[in-house]
Amino acid sequence: QKEVEQNSGPLSVPEGAIASLNCTYSDRGSQSFFWYRQYSGKSPELIMFIYSNGDKEDGRFTAQLNKASQYVSLLIRDSQPSDSATYLCAPLSGGNNRLAFGKGNQVVVIP
């Protein structure tokens, strides 16, 4: 089983709609989870992090965490063309304090 799994296939959403991105992880010791956005050819930039079960909202972004199911998701509300990017899920490993990055979810917002 891969450490972090994300569906990397392009997710196309119309402008103004909600984009829903999913991530599963294998390390039950992970306590903190980070979402990064990466534009093509650019460096990843942190969007938000979550460490408690439930939802955390920051502007148009909502992170959802379910540790029992080893599942973390990111919702992007009112999607804008500028949200077109790859979103990387990164749990913090419980054993070595390293981030384990998934391959990313690619989002394409159609005007």
Added chain:
Amino acid sequence: DADVTQTPRNRITKTGKRIMLECSQTKGHDRMYWYRQDPGLGLQLIYYSFDVKDINKGEISDGYSVSRQAQAKFSLSLESAIPNQTALYFCATSNSGGPHQNEQFFGPGTRLTVL
């Protein structure tokens, strides 16, 4: 001013050459990392350092070496470059404490091509 800088930003080299990629940070972070990114493969950790005297191998350290010259500087060397080391390389930093601990901040990247 960029908090995490990488030099060079682009580099084309030939097979067998030794090259060095450099990373500097002004964030005051104690931890530094080197990643490579290939299309469709996500970020792979090469080496990481939790302080000046600490160096650790990541997932794909073969063919690479690092040096932590100071808290603010972490360089990556390819001893004898080969074409499959062609990739985008990122340096990142994080803090071991404080309100933003473990958040990694990335440099702009170095695009390396080995011919």
